[in-house]
Amino acid sequence: MQAATSVTQRTATAASGNTVNILAFGGDISSASKDAVLGAFHGLQGAPSRILLDFTGVDYINSSGIAIIIQMLLEASKAGTQTIGIFGLTPHFQKVFTMVGINKYAALHKDEIAALAAV
Amino acid sequence: MKNGSSVQVRLPSELGFEKVAMSTAASMAALMGFSEDRIEDLKTAVAEACINAIEHGNQLNSGLTVGVVLSTTDDRLEVKVIDDGAGVNSAPHAPDIDRKMHGEEDPRGMGMFLIQALVDEAEWHKGPPGKSFVRLVIRLDKENE
Numbered sequence: 294m295q296a297a298t299s300v301t302q303r304t305a306t307a308a309s310g311n312t313v314n315i316l317a318f319g320g321d322i323s324s325a326s327k328d329a330v331l332g333a334f335h336g337l338q339g340a341p342s343r344i345l346l347d348f349t350g351v352d353y354i355n356s357s358g359i360a361i362i363i364q365m366l367l368e369a370s371k372a373g374t375q376t377i378g379i380f381g382l383t384p385h386f387q388k389v390f391t392m393v394g395i396n397k398y399a400a401l402h403k404d405e406i407a408a409l410a411a412v
Numbered sequence: 413m414k415n416g417s418s419v420q421v422r423l424p425s426e427l428g429f430e431k432v433a434m435s436t437a438a439s440m441a442a443l444m445g446f447s448e449d450r451i452e453d454l455k456t457a458v459a460e461a462c463i464n465a466i467e468h469g470n471q472l473n474s475g476l477t478v479g480v481v482l483s484t485t486d487d488r489l490e491v492k493v494i495d496d497g498a499g500v501n502s503a504p505h506a507p508d509i510d511r512k513m514h515g516e517e518d519p520r521g522m523g524m525f526l527i528q529a530l531v532d533e534a535e536w537h538k539g540p541p542g543k544s545f546v547r548l549v550i551r552l553d554k555e556n557e
Contacts, residue, residue, distance in 0.1 A: 394509030
């Protein structure tokens with residue numbers, strides 16, 4: 294009964310001139326999202342040093358989904374990714390992500406423009 | 413909405429159905445005049461309570477249901493989420509993101525913390541099967557705090 298998670302991958306050029314991988318999520322981020330989220334991360338070519346996670350298209354996030362994002366951050370850290378940013382969260386989920394401390398390991402940005410200016 | 417109104421919902425013990433309780437709670441809170449950000453807080457708290465009841469209380473047993481009882485007074489909305497489990501033994505604890513990021517703490521286990529942080533009152537009651545519940549309350553007088 295859990296709704297599916299979609300992930301699309303694209304690249305963009307940051308204000309710094311660096312290439313950034315963007316993983317854009319859609320649908321629900323829940324316990325059923327593990328394969329979609331971690332699979333998309335594992336599918337990135339090489340060991341990208343800059344990744345942005347786009348939540349603009351996400352309808353629903355629960356604590357199990359947040360745990361999968363934390364697991365992805367952990368794997369990215371081990372893989373040597375230098376910068377991970379997050380954008381597109383609603384104000385409520387910006388608050389929730391801050392409450393659980395994710396902002397310590399992934400900067401939260403209002404939108405893609407702000408995120409690309411920062412990485 | 414009349415003071416003392418009550419709505420009951422029974423959810424299958426299947427993940428995803430927590431959204432039915434979320435929507436119901438959001439509708440009742442909106443009728444009472446709660447602000448959009450408080451309603452978002454309530455939705456997350458109710459979803460987490462239902463997920464815990466489905467996963468841990470009823471252990472995803474399709475033969476069991478989760479009861480959700482929403483009751484209003486003039487200034488408060490109470491949500492009880494009832495399951496057939498033995499109740500929780502531990503108190504909510506704040507997640508330690510550093511330990512999670514070092515693989516020293518399960519990335520999961522944030523539900524009770526979020527529930528307690530997002531509503532005005534949260535109590536977990538242990539009981540016999542069908543009687544364990546978590547009780548959540550949001551109050552209108554907390555709207556501007």
